[in-house]
Amino acid sequence: MTFAMVVNVSQIAQPFVDENFGWILNVVFYLFFIIFIFYGQRIQMYVMLKEVEGSLLRLKYIKEEGRKIAIETIKEIGKPSHDPSERVDRFLEYFALPPESMDPAGVVWKLEHILDVRDIRFKDEVKLMAPSASETQINNLENTLEAALALNYIYKVVRHFYILGKKTLSLYIIMQLQMILPLVMREAEAYASALKAFAYGQPIGDGVGALVAAKLMHGHEKRKIAKDCVVATVPLEGRTAYVIKAEGPGGNVGKPGEAMKTIIEENDGKISTIIIIDAALKLEGEKPGEVAEGIGVAIGGPGVEKFKVEESLLKHRIPINAVIIKEDVGDAVSPMRKEIFEAADEAIKRIKRVILEKTKEGDSLIIAGIGNTIGIGQ
Amino acid sequence: MELDNRKGERLAEKKSETAGTTETTARRISSFVIVVIFVTLALSLVALYFAVDIYQRNEVAAGYFFLIGFVGLALSSYMLLQMRKRVLKWRIKLPPIITIIECQKCGFKNIREFKRGDYVFKEMDACEKCNEPMMITGIYREIKEPKKKEEKF
Ligand SMILES: [Zn+2]
Numbered sequence A: 001m002t003f004a005m006v007v008n009v010s011q012i013a014q015p016f017v018d019e020n021f022g023w024i025l026n027v028v029f030y031l032f033f034i035i036f037i038f039y040g041q042r043i044q045m046y047v048m049l050k051e052v053e054g055s056l057l058r059l060k061y062i063k064e065e066g067r068k069i070a071i072e073t074i075k076e077i078g079k080p081s082h083d084p085s086e087r088v089d090r091f092l093e094y095f096a097l098p099p100e101s102m103d104p105a106g107v108v109w110k111l112e113h114i115l116d117v118r119d120i121r122f123k124d125e126v127k128l129m130a131p132s133a134s135e136t137q138i139n140n141l142e143n144t145l146e147a148a149l150a151l152n153y154i155y156k157v158v159r160h161f162y163i164l165g166k167k168t169l170s171l172y173i174i175m176q177l178q179m180i181l182p183l184v185m186r187e188a189e190a191y192a193s194a195l196k197a198f199a200y201g202q203p204i205g206d207g208v209g210a211l212v213a214a215k216l217m218h219g220h221e222k223r224k225i226a227k228d229c230v231v232a233t234v235p236l237e238g239r240t241a242y243v244i245k246a247e248g249p250g251g252n253v254g255k256p257g258e259a260m261k262t263i264i265e266e267n268d269g270k271i272s273t274i275i276i277i278d279a280a281l282k283l284e285g286e287k288p289g290e291v292a293e294g295i296g297v298a299i300g301g302p303g304v305e306k307f308k309v310e311e312s313l314l315k316h317r318i319p320i321n322a323v324i325i326k327e328d329v330g331d332a333v334s335p336m337r338k339e340i341f342e343a344a345d346e347a348i349k350r351i352k353r354v355i356l357e358k359t360k361e362g363d364s365l366i367i368a369g370i371g372n373t374i375g376i377g378q
Numbered sequence B: 001m002e003l004d005n006r007k008g009e010r011l012a013e014k015k016s017e018t019a020g021t022t023e024t025t026a027r028r029i030s031s032f033v034i035v036v037i038f039v040t041l042a043l044s045l046v047a048l049y050f051a052v053d054i055y056q057r058n059e060v061a062a063g064y065f066f067l068i069g070f071v072g073l074a075l076s077s078y079m080l081l082q083m084r085k086r087v088l089k090w091r092i093k094l095p096p097i098i099t100i101i102e103c104q105k106c107g108f109k110n111i112r113e114f115k116r117g118d119y120v121f122k123e124m125d126a127c128e129k130c131n132e133p134m135m136i137t138g139i140y141r142e143i144k145e146p147k148k149k150e151e152k153f
Helices: A002-078 A085-091 A107-129 A135-168 A171-200 A205-217 A256-266 A304-316 A329-333 A338-358 B002-054 B059-089
Strands: A222-225 A229-236 A239-246 A273-281 A291-295 A320-327 A364-369 B097-103 B109-113 B123-126 B133-141
Touching (some): A002 A085, A002 A135, A002 A171, A085 A107, A085 A135, A107 A304, A135 A171, A171 A329, A205 A229, A205 A239, A205 A329, A205 A364, A222 A256, A256 A304, A273 A329, A291 A338, A320 A338, A338 B133
Parallel strands (some): A273 A320, A273 A364
Antiparallel strands (some): B097 B109, B123 B133
């Protein structure tokens, strides 16, 4: 039937095609020109908006998936008496406002206080959601929820600018959004894989510093120091090394700055050097798991811990060394890659070399492994 | 501050109501696009048939129809491929995570998939060979990167 119809159409169209086809095509051609001259930018804007919409849909999907995983994990480990969904949704909207920095003196301590309060609040909330979870699991769940919170926030910000762009049809807003979107999506994807790693309690790339410290302190006696941190006194190449890491295997970054400060004070400042090991963002083109040495306090995060260490260093004039292991954003928060895992041994070699070169026998030194210690014991 | 909090709660409530509908919206949009693509595909095939049909009588018109047909064909197949790629990309992929369990005494190694509760330096059951307790010495994911051409930089 369709065939017959098509044949018919072609027969009817015959004279029409002969006479008018060229003329119609000409008009269409000019019309195109005029439309593009006057509405070119608008069309381009719609194309951009469409592109953003696609990414926004994907963000929404990722965010919903994250929420679902978080709720499922809470149900599985926490065994709550009633559905935690509502509480999770409320959690996803939590915010922390930074302190006022117009008069910056002492702002670090204010920020630290706010972060502490936030941490306690989050932990309490998780305990209520998952009453039968162990301490380790509570830490992991808190990390999972924080990743879900970040995803939720990214989605909402992108949606805000998308709707604003659509409302105002401002090229300025739409173009900015469309241009940074690839980076935003990368970050969102990183958070999504982090969320899964946290839910299962798998070590992540960021934890490689903690892994190095764990390898050094394994088999030696540990004691708790500062909040969520452990220290072990390890004899190393004839020196006494105080090895510090966050307490695992729950998801934790601890307060390494506080811990280092305490050790320095316990030793009356008689520390010959400090070596900090941390994961660092690599530049594109560098290989994941490359180890590099340098100086400076290699502690990320809001800067409170870094500040504390720098204060103590200055007071006692202690030299500081850093060993970093390179990885990209995605690797840093997703389950640890083999290359990065293997880089831990290379980092230990470097540390030993630094110790031999920079200290004398009988000296005391601090080795601190920075990073989230999820899935890494000691 | 308190007011902000309450606003947040209300937002959360609203969100939990709408949360269930997201997936269906996503699916509806994509199915609509698929229909459009297939209609384009069908129309361009018709145009090609048309072109062949009138080729004997009017070469110029046939040429135009060929053009329309091929452009439509290219466009719709490109869109279709693009859609497939997007569907593939939409899954959050979970690479296999490996746990290595090692005996500290005889070096006996056991490699298996990661299980919840595993962590590095966790003490495990006794070794099959010498009855010493074993320990997890590694947890990581292995990425098999597709072989690329030698990179210039
Ligand atoms: Zn054995």
